[in-house]
Amino acid sequence: xxxxxxxxxxxxxxxxxxxxxxxxxxxxxxxxxxxxxxxxxxxxxxxxxxxxxxxxxxxxxxxxxxxxxxxxxxxxxxxxxxxxxxxxxxxxxxxxxxxxxxxxxxxxxxxxxxxxxxxxxxxxxxxxxxxxxxxxxxxxxxxxxxxxxxxxxxxxxxxxxxxxxxxxxxxxxxxxxxxxxxxxxxxxxxxxxxxxxxxxxxxxxxxxxxxxxxxxxxxxxxxxxxxxxxxxxxxxxxxxxxxxxxxxxxxxxxxxxxxxxxxxxxxxxxxxxxxxxxxxxxxxxxxxxxxxxxxxxxxxxxxxxxxxxxxxxxxxxxxxxxxxxxxxxxxxxxxxxxxxxxxxxxxxxxxxxxxxxxxxxxxxxxxxxxxxxxx
Amino acid sequence: xxxxxxxxxxxxxxxxxxxxxxxxxxxxxxxxxxxxxxxxxxxxxxxxxxxxxxxxxxxxxxxxxxxxxxxxxxxxxxxxxxxxxxxxxxxxxxxxxxxxxxxxxxxxxxxxxxxxxxxxxxxxxxxxxxxxxxxxxxxxxxxxxxxxxxxxxxxxxxxxxxxxxxxxxxxxxxxxxxxxxxxxxxxxxxxxxxxxxxxxxxxxxxxxxxxxxxxxxxxxxxxxxxxxxxxxxxxxxxxxxxxxxxxxxxxxxxxxxxxxxxxxxxxxxxxxxxxxxxxxxxxxxxxxxxxxxxxxxxxxxxxxxxxxxxxxxxxxxxxxxxxxxxxxxxxxxxxx
Numbered sequence: 139x140x141x142x143x144x145x146x147x148x149x150x151x152x153x154x155x156x157x158x159x160x161x162x163x164x165x166x167x168x169x170x171x172x173x174x175x176x177x178x179x180x181x182x183x184x185x186x187x188x189x190x191x192x193x194x195x196x197x198x199x200x201x202x203x204x205x206x207x208x209x210x211x212x213x214x215x216x217x218x219x220x221x222x223x224x225x226x227x228x229x230x231x232x233x234x235x236x237x238x239x240x241x242x243x244x245x246x247x248x249x250x251x252x253x254x255x256x257x258x259x260x261x262x263x264x265x266x267x268x269x270x271x272x273x274x275x276x277x278x279x280x281x282x283x284x285x286x287x288x289x290x291x292x293x294x295x296x297x298x299x300x301x302x303x304x305x306x307x308x309x310x311x312x313x314x315x316x317x318x319x320x321x322x323x324x325x326x327x328x329x330x331x332x333x334x335x336x337x338x339x340x341x342x343x344x345x346x347x348x349x350x351x352x353x354x355x356x357x358x359x360x361x362x363x364x365x366x367x368x369x370x371x372x373x374x375x376x377x378x379x380x381x382x383x384x385x386x387x388x389x390x391x392x393x394x395x396x397x398x399x400x401x402x403x404x405x406x407x408x409x410x411x412x413x414x415x416x417x418x419x420x421x422x423x424x425x426x427x428x429x430x431x432x433x434x435x436x437x438x439x440x441x442x443x444x445x446x447x448x449x450x451x452x453x454x455x456x457x458x459x460x461x462x463x464x465x466x467x468x469x470x471x472x473x474x475x476x477x478x479x480x481x482x483x484x485x486x487x488x489x490x491x492x493x494x495x496x497x498x499x500x501x502x503x504x505x506x507x508x509x510x511x512x513x
Numbered sequence: 514x515x516x517x518x519x520x521x522x523x524x525x526x527x528x529x530x531x532x533x534x535x536x537x538x539x540x541x542x543x544x545x546x547x548x549x550x551x552x553x554x555x556x557x558x559x560x561x562x563x564x565x566x567x568x569x570x571x572x573x574x575x576x577x578x579x580x581x582x583x584x585x586x587x588x589x590x591x592x593x594x595x596x597x598x599x600x601x602x603x604x605x606x607x608x609x610x611x612x613x614x615x616x617x618x619x620x621x622x623x624x625x626x627x628x629x630x631x632x633x634x635x636x637x638x639x640x641x642x643x644x645x646x647x648x649x650x651x652x653x654x655x656x657x658x659x660x661x662x663x664x665x666x667x668x669x670x671x672x673x674x675x676x677x678x679x680x681x682x683x684x685x686x687x688x689x690x691x692x693x694x695x696x697x698x699x700x701x702x703x704x705x706x707x708x709x710x711x712x713x714x715x716x717x718x719x720x721x722x723x724x725x726x727x728x729x730x731x732x733x734x735x736x737x738x739x740x741x742x743x744x745x746x747x748x749x750x751x752x753x754x755x756x757x758x759x760x761x762x763x764x765x766x767x768x769x770x771x772x773x774x775x776x777x778x779x780x781x782x783x784x785x786x787x788x789x790x791x792x793x794x795x796x797x798x799x800x801x802x803x804x805x806x807x808x809x810x811x812x813x814x815x816x817x818x819x820x821x822x823x824x825x826x827x828x829x830x831x832x833x834x835x836x837x838x839x840x841x842x843x844x845x846x847x848x849x
Contacts, residue, residue: 149669156673163700170699243520257825258818259780262794266814269801451685457787458687469691479695487684487692494683 167480174477182476183208189471191462193378204472211464212489218381218463219453219493222388223446229393234400240422248397255394260452264387268459271386272379278370287363287374295377296364303360312355319348380461384453392449399441403434436508443501447494464489545805558806559816565800566816569636569791575628579639582616586646594831613647632708636791638820644710644782644792648717649775655718656725661755663730674726681723686784689716694788713788717781724774732767733759772832776825793817 171178183205190200195213198206236248255263273292276282281291287298300306323344328337364374407430415425456463457470464486473482538553541560549555559566568579589608592601620643623629635643662674681689693716694709701707736759744754786795797813800806 145667149667152667152673153669166700166702170703173703241516243516247520253826254822257776257822257829259783259794259821261783261786262814262818262821265794265798266810266818270810270814447683451683454685454687455784465685465688465691469688473691473695479699483692483696486688487680490685490688491680491683494679 176477178478178480180481182478182481185476187472187475189475191467192460193381193462204468204476207467207472208464208485211462211467214462214467215450215453215456215464215489216493218384218388218456218461219450222385222392222453223449225385225389226392226396226449227442229389230396231400233393233397234404235426237397237401238404238426252394252397255391256398260387260391261455261458263391264383264455264459267386267390268379268383272383279366281366281371287361289364289371292379293370293376294379295382296371297375297377298361298363299373299375301360301362305358305360309355309358312351312358316348316350316352316355319344319351323348378461380456380459383459384456384461387455388449388452391452392445395445395448396442399438399445400434402441403438404430406437407433436505439501439504439508443497446497450493450497451490546807546809554812554815555806555809556812558800558809558812562797562800562806565637566793566796567638569640569796570634571630571636571639572628572634575622575630578619578622578627578630579635579637582620583639583642585612585616586642609646609650613650616643616647632710635710637796638793640785640790640796641779641782641793644714644717644785644790645775645779647714648721648782649778651714651718652722652725655722657729659722659726660729660733663726664733678723678726681719682727684720686717686720686781687787689720690784690788692716693719709788710790713785713790717778717785721774721778724777725771728767728770728774729763731770732763735766736762769832769836772828772835776828776832779825779828780821793820 184203187202187204187207188200189207190202191198191207191210191214193214194210195217196206196210198210202210233248233251236244237252239245239248275290275292278291278293281289281296283289287296289296323341326340326344328341362373364371364376366372404426411429411433412425415429420429454463454465457466460466468482469486473479476482533553535554538550540549540553540555540557543549543555543557546555546558549557564573564576567583568576571579585608589605589612593605618625619627620630620635620639621632659674659678662670663678665671665674684692690713694712697707697712697715698705740758740762741754744758749758782792783794785792786798791799794817797817801810801813
């Protein structure tokens with residue numbers, strides 16, 4: 139009885155303290171805002187912002203409202219983060235597998251990469267990429283021609299862009315067909331660890347159909363290649379150096395951590411599994427892909443999710459290099475211009491917290507489906 | 514075999530070129546950029562700026578004060594990781610616990626009767642170590658209380674702590690710094706003024722405390738439930754059970770996690786550049802823009818990278834070996 143009463147008193151005290159602090163802070167906010175003559179509320183979202191963004195996935199003009207800037211900022215953050223996430227995962231898994239490769243030089247190189255990158259601040263990698271690595275690329279006039287309309291210069295990366303033309307609809311249809319057959323190939327994959335040619339046939343046919351129709355779509359489409367004219371390339375898609383630097387830094391840095399997670403997942407798999415597979419005559423690649431990785435995956439998913447959250451948060455370093463992500467355009471420029479600190483902080487925090495919760499619940503869902511069943 | 518050949522060939526081509534640039538063709542002392550051999554690294558730039566990289570814009574006759582603030586945490590860390598002696602733990606804990614107060618007093622100087630050095634003149638490695646240590650030391654108790662509150666069976670404590678931790682952990686540190694700079698003056702009575710450094714410190718401390726809270730929670734949860742119940746059965750009060758039974762066991766389990774947090778914090782202090790502070794990385798960035806030494810970004814950043822790398826690599830290694838040692842102790846105990 140006494141215990142319960144004491145627990146109650148503790149809680150009431152803590153809640154009172156928190157409420158008092160919150161009230162005191164709010165009161166000061168109100169008084170501070172009164173002093174500057176600002177009123178609260180989210181109506182500023184419909185006001186004209188008067189500035190534009192150097193990169194945006196939705197049409198953007200100087201007449202855009204703060205609300206539009208907010209949406210464009212969120213999209214830019216999601217764009218950079220998801221690109222970096224996919225590339226970092228690919229590189230990270232490759233390096234992680236290389237750390238347990240049979241050839242020793244490969245293991246050594248992978249280890250050197252991980253140890254060199256992990257112990258250096260991400261911001262240093264980012265600034266170095268922007269001010270040293272990208273600047274040392276040739277100027278636009280002598281841009282590196284990678285062939286097929288791809289160019290590399292210190293002003294950014296140039297890619298060919300698809301053009302609207304008579305074949306566009308047909309090409310789009312082929313593209314959809316390619317996507318559908320890729321899904322079909324995945325669904326018809328053989329479910330047994332060792333398959334005969336007959337069991338692999340449906341998957342192979344679907345995969346070939348997917349590759350063929352994608353390729354046909356790419357050939358049918360008219361591509362506008364970037365052309366050198368005046369001081370810059372015209373036409374095509376230009377990836378600005380800020381974006382390239384941010385992507386490179388995020389990928390290089392996070393891949394090292396993902397590689398470490400992959401390696402720890404791999405060594406956690408019972409050695410007997412690998413030995414048994416080797417005794418059955420399976421090759422190294424097959425053992426890694428079909429026996430080790432699926433078992434390691436369970437242990438890898440929670441830490442990799444943490445790393446993804448870290449990556450999404452780190453994408454806000456865009457501010458430093460001048461890429462217009464959410465923090466840069468909204469928490470930075472918009473806040474400076476409007477002074478709506480409370481509203482903008484809440485709106486920004488909501489975005490990041492939502493992303494974190496989404497990643498967290500995806501990981502939890504995977505865990506409950508594929509995780510080790512606790513008996 | 515082919516892999517070996519390619520590997521050795523690449524090494525044979527890369528290493529000599531690297532050594533040639535970094536050592537054989539390098540210039541170690543020169544007046545300015547023109548005095549440097551253009552084929553090699555110009556370390557003369559780094560060497561001539563070394564005092565600034567270490568102490569920032571601190572007035573040169575007052576540099577001993579910056580040196581005290583810079584070296585105290587490093588020496589404390591060295592003692593903590595070095596061989597044991599009788600008063601080691603109390604000394605290390607005392608130096609670290611009082612560091613935020615005494616380093617601020619000695620750097621600022623006014624209250625001690627020294628020349629006042631405003632926070633705008635602090636910088637370099639001193640700033641990095643100061644920010645990192647002050648944030649860590651102030652985050653430590655907050656993080657511990659948060660961990661206890663989050664593990665508490667009292668719903669009010671649990672909910673408040675969980676929300677606090679998840680919000681601060683979920684935000685990017687860059688956003689936290691922006692928010693601290695804008696919001697802290699807003700929630701204090703009108704007319705209160707703080708230097709930007711203090712605002713940044715508040716932000717980093719809250720951010721770090723939520724990370725430490727999760728590390729502590731992991732450690733406290735790794736102790737068997739029976740320990741706390743046995744302590745309660747023996748009549749220990751909550752705080753006595755924590756102090757004499759649970760924390761001593763938890764500390765061992767959380768040491769690697771704490772070291773990881775320290776490494777992450779040390780790397781993350783570079784973010785203070787977004788609020789205009791000149792930490793180690795940012796002061797080198799500023800020095801690179803010096804017209805006397807233009808175009809030496811590579812040398813500057815390679816130097817910065819080596820310094821961060823050696824510190825973080827060393828600490829990661831210590832963390833790994835601690836983890837292994839504690840793990841051995843654990844398995845031996847289980848075997849008995």
